[in-house]
Amino acid sequence: MSKAVLLLNLGTPAEPTTKGLRDFYKYFFSDPYVFDMNPLGRWLLRNLIILPFRAPKTAKDYASIWMEEGSPLKVYADRLQSSVQSAYRETGEDVLVLNGMAYSEPFISQAMAELEAKGRDEILVLPLFPQYSTATTASVFHEVRQAAEKWSTRPRLQFVDDLFSEPAFIRAWSILISKHVNLKEIDHVVFSYHGLPESNIKKADSVGVCEFKQCCAQINEANRYCYRAQCMATTKNIVEALGWDEDAYSIAFQSRFGRQAWIQPYLDEHLTSLLENGGKKIAVVTPSFVSDCLETIHEIGIEYREQFMLGGGEVFHLVPNLNDDPAWFRSVFEISQTHLHGS
Numbered sequence: 001m002s003k004a005v006l007l008l009n010l011g012t013p014a015e016p017t018t019k020g021l022r023d024f025y026k027y028f029f030s031d032p033y034v035f036d037m038n039p040l041g042r043w044l045l046r047n048l049i050i051l052p053f054r055a056p057k058t059a060k061d062y063a064s065i066w067m068e069e070g071s072p073l074k075v076y077a078d079r080l081q082s083s084v085q086s087a088y089r090e091t092g093e094d095v096l097v098l099n100g101m102a103y104s105e106p107f108i109s110q111a112m113a114e115l116e117a118k119g120r121d122e123i124l125v126l127p128l129f130p131q132y133s134t135a136t137t138a139s140v141f142h143e144v145r146q147a148a149e150k151w152s153t154r155p156r157l158q159f160v161d162d163l164f165s166e167p168a169f170i171r172a173w174s175i176l177i178s179k180h181v182n183l184k185e186i187d188h189v190v191f192s193y194h195g196l197p198e199s200n201i202k203k204a205d206s207v208g209v210c211e212f213k214q215c216c217a218q219i220n221e222a223n224r225y226c227y228r229a230q231c232m233a234t235t236k237n238i239v240e241a242l243g244w245d246e247d248a249y250s251i252a253f254q255s256r257f258g259r260q261a262w263i264q265p266y267l268d269e270h271l272t273s274l275l276e277n278g279g280k281k282i283a284v285v286t287p288s289f290v291s292d293c294l295e296t297i298h299e300i301g302i303e304y305r306e307q308f309m310l311g312g313g314e315v316f317h318l319v320p321n322l323n324d325d326p327a328w329f330r331s332v333f334e335i336s337q338t339h340l341h342g343s
Contacts, residue, residue: 001121001122001156002094002096002118002119002120002121002122003093003094003095003096003120003122003123003124003340004095004096004097004098004115004118004120004122004123004124005084005095005096005097005098005123005124005126005336005340006098006099006100006108006111006112006115006123006124006125006126006144007077007080007081007084007097007098007099007100007126007127007128007332008099008100008101008102008108008125008126008127008128008140008144009073009077009099009100009101009102009127009128009129010028010101010102010103010136010140011024011027011028011073011074011101011102011103011104011105012024012071012072012073012074012101012104012293013059013062013071013104014071014104014105016059016060016062016063016066016071017059017063018055018056018059020059020062021054021055021056021058021059021062022051022055024103024104025046025050025051025054025055026046026051027102027103027104028102028103029042029045029046029050030042030046031102031103031139033134033135033136033138033139033142034135034136034139036199036200036203058294061294061298062294064297064298064302065292065293065294065297065298071293072291072292072293072297072323073291073292073293074101074104076290076291076292076323076324077099077101077128077291078099079324079329080128080324080328080329080332081097081098081099083324083329083332083333084097084329084332084333084336085097087329087330087333088333095336095340096115096118096120097336098111098114098115099111100112100140100143100144102139102140102143108140108143108144108147109143109146109147112144112147112148112151113147115155116151116152116155120155121153121155121156122155122156122158123144123155123156123157123158124158124160124336124339124340125140125141125144125157125158125159125160126160126332126335126336126339127140127141127160128163128290128291129162129163129288130162130163130164130169130230130234130287130288130289130290131162131163131164131193131227131230131231131234131288132161132162132225132227132230133196133200133204133227134200134203134204135196135200137161137162141159144157144159145157158339158340160335160339161225162230163335164230164231164233164234164237165219165233165237166331166335168330168331168332168334168335168338169331169335170237170238170241171241171327171331172322172325172327172328172330172331173238173241173285173287173322174238174241174242175325175327176319176320176322176325176327176328177238177242177285177319178242180283180317180319180320181283181285181317181319183244183248185281185315186281186282186283186315186317187274187278187279187280187281187282188248188249188250188274188279188281188282188283189244189248189249189250189282189283189284189285190249190250190251190252190267190270190271190274190282190283190284190285191231191234191235191238191249191250191251191252191285191286191287192251192252192253192254192267192284192285192286192288192300193231193234193251193252193253193254193286193287193288194253194254194255194288194289194295195253195254195255195256195262195263195266196227196228196253196262196263197256197258197260197261197262197263198212198260198261198262198263199260199261200227201226201227201228201263204225204226204227205223205226207222209222209223210223210226212228212263212264215229216228216229216231216232217229217232218233219233227263228263231251231253231288232251234287234288235249235251235287238285238287250270250274251265252265252266252267252270252271253265253266253267254266254267254295254299254300254304255295255299267300267304268304268307271304271307271308271311271313272311275308275311275312275313280312280313280314280315281313281314281315282308282313282315282316282317283317283318283319284300284304284316284317284318284319285319286300286318286319286321289321290321290322290328291321291322291323292320292321292323296318296321297318300318301318304316305318
């Protein structure tokens with residue numbers, strides 16, 4: 001069989017303009033995995049609120065983080081794909097590496113069509129989402145399966161569900177954090193994860209164990225695919241690799257919107273609590289992402305920083321994401337090799 005690695009991400013606007021955001025949001029806000037609501041309600045939300053009002057505002061935010069080569073997410077995704085492809089060439093292994101995006105080019109369907117045209121019938125599907133979620137992982141898996149059904153001969157698909165417990169992933173983060181964080185110079189480190197509505201977590205809880213409390217403290221068979229539990233485990237794995245004490249760090253969740261309850265603690269409230277307890281010098285790490293994007297650079301690096309500093313903070317250090325760090329590139333190559341070889 002002829003092998004390939006398909007690196008998956010959600011995607012990004014093609015340009016930081018109102019048109020660019022509207023084109024992107026047409027796909028993003030149409031995904032039932034992300035917005036689990038009545039189709040009519042989803043249509044109304046997208047067309048009456050998001051496209052006319054949210055797109056112009058968010059376009060300005062994107063413009064503030066845009067790199068010379070384009071959107072940070074796509075720039076780093078392209079560099080990662082190129083690096084992993086080069087690594088396979090150096091080993092002499094005939095493995096084709098492609099990117100696929102859910103809501104922007106290259107779309108997953110386009111990548112799958114290219115793989116079929118090039119005769120790659122054994123495909124490792126590797127989403128760049130550290131933690132499993134129905135809103136991200138399950139959604140892109142669905143897209144891959146739909147595309148595979150159109151092949152004249154179905155390919156062999158192997159799916160990597162998550163990265164949070166992969167030794168190479170943890171090693172990459174521990175190396176990166178060691179470069180940017182000196183515990184002697186700050187009071188506290190916050191691990192910030194993208195939030196999800198509690199209803200999403202409950203819906204994915206097929207055995208009824210979720211209480212949003214101590215049930216997340218350890219990964220077990222019952223909560224193996226709980227997003228919140230995997231976030232807790234990600235932090236635990238990283239700080240164990242770093243050798244940190246428990247009082248050096250904490251966990252919070254960002255990016256909530258709407259009126260429904262989201263998983264807690266909320267980052268804005270958590271920052272206020274830290275200030276009230278004398279934590280005026282902090283670093284923030286974002287291991288639910290693998291590359292910097294709007295949610296890290298703008299939301300945390302600008303909005304939350306401003307909140308913290310106006311509240312009396314003295315140091316707010318946003319640790320860069322994995323981006324194009326060599327340790328991250330090596331880790332993705334190592335993870336893909338491990339799964340392709342079945343070890």
